[in-house]
Amino acid sequence: MNILLLWHMHQPEYTDYSNNVALMPWVRLHSVHSYFDMVEMVGRFPALKVIFNFSPVLLEQIEKLVKKETKDFIEILTRIPADSLNQFQKQKILENFFKANYDTLIRPIPRYYELLKKRGKVVNFARLEELTSLFSTQDFLDIQVFYNLVWCGYAARKRYPLIEELRKQGGNYTEEQKEELLKIHHEILALIIPSYKAALERGQIEITISPYYHPILPLIYDTNFARRCMPYVNLPSQFKAPEDALNQLKLGQEKMKSVFGQPARGVWPSEGSVCPELIPLFKEAGFDYFFTDESILFRSLELDPHWRGKHEEHLLLFQGWKVELPEASLFALFRERPLSDFIGFKASQNDPNQAANFLLHNLENTCRHIDPRKGAILLALDGENAWEAFHDGGETFLSFFYQGLVNHRNLRPILAKEYFDENPPTNTVHKLYTGSWINADFDIWIGDSEENKAWEWMGKTREFLINKSGQISISSELKAKSWKSLYAAEGSDWFWWYGPDFSTDSDQIFDELFRTHLKNVYGFLGFTPPPYLDIPINVPSPPVPYTCPRLYISPKLTGRLENYFDWVGSGFLDISVQQTAMYQTNRIGKKLFFGFDKQNFYLRLDLAAKPDIVVVDFLSPKLHRIECQAIEDKQWEKKFLAIDQTGTFQPVQATIEAFWDDFFILSAELAALQWEKNNQVSFFVRILDQNHLGLERYPEKGTIDFIFPSEDFELQQWFI
Template structure:
């Protein structure tokens, strides 16, 4: 009898997310990260998939991201700019900007990872060096630089944020980069037109990839909240028993808010793609038993989290240290509740972190070969009666600015290797759910609440600044509960939308001393602005405390960022 050739089923899921950066009262964008990452990352990620049409991949698109992409597309359709950077890009005379605007423009156009996004471009580096010389001499650059200087800075900033797939195919970009300086209004307008075309194409490209059957698109509860914490702050102590919690013991009405985030996500997904998602990647991979129950009863087929969450859960069940992970990680689990079944996948944290952190320092081909070798080693060490299922999940935007050429060559080598490997079979969550239907899967009766960061919830609660942020939100939610019933339906909608924005995970991520002072101050200001706006929509005076910063971050230049390794601090 011929021995069956074992294969490894590989799920690669790219999570794409931005919090809502808009001011609800003015509709202005306070920060430009959504459209900049669209130009650099979301377009490149789509291009890689389009080059390998037989490679199945999962792409997770958060509703708050999709809604902002639609907003940007509308701005270009209407010719009205609600993002200052786009407005400045097509302002005829930059000499006429106020001193405050000139300073904001300069500050904004230097926010990027300089070693990969400024230093490789001599024209851009000269502008940066000039600004730094002014600053070193104690002078304010905004007082002295010309309108032409500002125009060149704006153009170079956008050129640096262009995806490699655009640079390789759009002649305009090659011309502007070769020109190096002296950009005219016509140059800026041409660049603006290209930006509009690119942003308007993002969602249709992913829609087409799903319609072709290559890509499974999934989503996340509305504004990316940490659902376990909305449901119960105390769940954070399941992984860290003595964790300090906010002064308020519970988020009022948290269960209804969690359900609303789920429903809004389903509505947003259906609006964009004309169907329902098969599964959810929860905000930050944060799960609890109550969260699993919600997902299951809403008819989802799958969800996913972190290896560390599963390890903590199994360790509690077994009363001992877990066995080697080849014996428990590389398979889906089954969660059952009230007649519903939900498959739960857990990512390989080390493999995910290799892409997120390690491989940026490697040659692209060597990194791809190493990743394939890691998968081959997992297949070799798996139990003989098992075809392992390996899940890798990480964000699809933040890692690439640390890679040469935006990760273009690493991803190309990786996709080519996955596409042709005889024993590695890329699949999607939805496909694997169908294939495992009726199979005898291990059953999860509960999970220890945690996320993909440390297998706990400490990135969003427990620190004094994070707890303060929760207390401020609890008090704002209590004000909503008092006032909302008295408002007309047309006023209730904006209040509920703004409350959802305040409940997003990103604000809590940045608070505390882990992250750099500059980043923390930006997000501290934006969080307080969001809460202030919520009170204004309720026709209430915002508490005075919202006028004062409460989180300042670290002075270290190496502190924090938008990504974290899955290791204990």
């Protein structure tokens, strides 16, 4: 059975073309982490075959950092001697130098974690200036080193012993050590593209690409196409630029040829976004095949009279297809979603060996039902962000998975070009649904007021560029820079962070970057940008949207809302608000409520389906775990666990109650939890399946934190 692994690598254009400074460091930091790790891991398994998909603008940014044609703002701040930092620079360090996964990158280094707690997990911009006085010169130097240190992945740690030495040192760094660490960063940056070239030349990998700046191509072609999959959406004024869509593809092929010496045969359209009008463009740009999500296939089959009524036959997914339209035809593969999502979102929550075996077992089981001569399973997902959730960067999980894959007698890792050369598709679909890999629509990128405003401003800027380009005398270089700035603004990432779907502590920087690219269009043409481009589009929101308890609560333990006032004053986490750079499908979590009275802690989960297992992990003030597993007749097997002297969870006698009806609710006695007044309580919740595989985590990163109050809690919180 043919198994195709596609790892998608992309970053938007972080560089302000007016000064060649990258406002965000993610190209450099992901290079020393995921990009170097991923190609090094492939090299450990010579029989492995893997597809890497790059956004061309990512390759361009790596090249420019290597040539020192650009610098990122975080590196500039890092290189300033700690004893020379001014007030503004200190504030920027406190704001930006803790942007890493708290659990896997910061918490394992005690001094770094203490510095984070001193600053506060959530940036308090109103107090940043005041907070700087709490940090010594050595504190700032250590923060500079820690931030650049923890992003060094397992391949970097293996190659450069200094990284492990600095981690063991744990603080009190010198300026010389800081410079040595940054030197390693740049050595790794210089290794990235040659390492992928070498893997390409030995036939282990295939390089495919996305359109240059990673735009949502159907929306660049015509924003009104969104009505095909979202008929009632509120759309902005029409943005229609099919020539930009084609240019983004052609420019991508040019970059591919300049970097790797050959064009790409395959294309992963940004976010798997497709529409029928793109097939002729793919063909014109020189692609032989494209990849997108399984939902696009099934909805396309539903549209095609030949396949109507058969579109729910899931096994149709596991093969190559020919998409044949009147204007052009192309081959296609459609990603298997559940297993792809498992790698991206759930594998990190489980034992690495167990997670790898789960994947291999499911692949093997699928193979039993498919013709091995032409069958294929495509696993396609983000190849960079997922690994931050693993405590070892995913090294153990990928090692087990890759080893199991190459040793399996029924699973054959293969490249897309090899697969299509050996197996020209025998099935044809004559319709192509318009949508993306996320819910088969474009809701993430258009329709909200912030997103629509961004489309409006981009449309006005493009119209200005077209009009003025023919009216004024301007050098070809400046004209090219103007178009380059516009194409950069067409990237999908800016729209990802607009609107309510996703939130991060970098929302304002993404907003600034988008508007900077638009302003540069005007600037390179010699005009002053319109003043509205100085007004932020993004409305600030807290990175983790939860509130803490402000009243005692004593809800009825039925799993139903018996009284509206049962949960008034409880703490609340909106699970439905995404926090990360990736999107998880099939989530069941909706809302989380929590609180306490003088005897018990209460937790309520509003879920789309009954969970198999609910686990609540308390990290402070004591390490405790509550595990509730559903059994028949609405009963729950309940366990209260505490850490013993060997560091192992052991059962402890405690009173636990759990119920499920309209929602899940549990209570646990405070005496067992051993909370005392003014203790900080930190906890998170996990949903597991029957096999104890982790499915979801609330919150997705970090913990919910609150102070357990003294006896006068209600008096302090009294309100009318």
